[in-house]
Amino acid sequence: MISAQAVMAAIVILMSLRLLVARDLYAQMLYLNVVGFGLAGLVATTWRTDMGLIAALCVFIFSTLESNAVSYTIQKIEEIRRAGELD
Structure with a gap:
């Protein structure tokens, strides 16, 4: 059976390549x-200590x-594009 860590690692590697x-x-x-979220999951499932x-x-x-920064940036880019300042 494939472990959760293997699935998360595969997703992180695939998304890194993409x-x-x-x-x-x-x-x-x-x-x-x-x-980023995949790495958080890998850290949580790999290190089984308090640290x-x-x-x-x-x-x-x-x-x-x-x-949150990603969504804010996407919103700002859309606002700039609507204003015609960015191609």
Whole structure:
């Protein structure tokens, strides 16, 4: 049976490769977001100590902040495009 860690690692690797190949800014930001949350999950399931829990919480919190930054950036780019300042 395939473990949860193997599935998460496969997703992180796949999204990392797609991040390198993607040309669209939106896709790159979304792939980066998936990689961040995937790493948080890997840290949480790999390190089975109190320090691992703290590290996983930190990675998850900062991944959430990254997610908010991604959505804010997408919104600002759309506003700039609507204003005609960006091609």
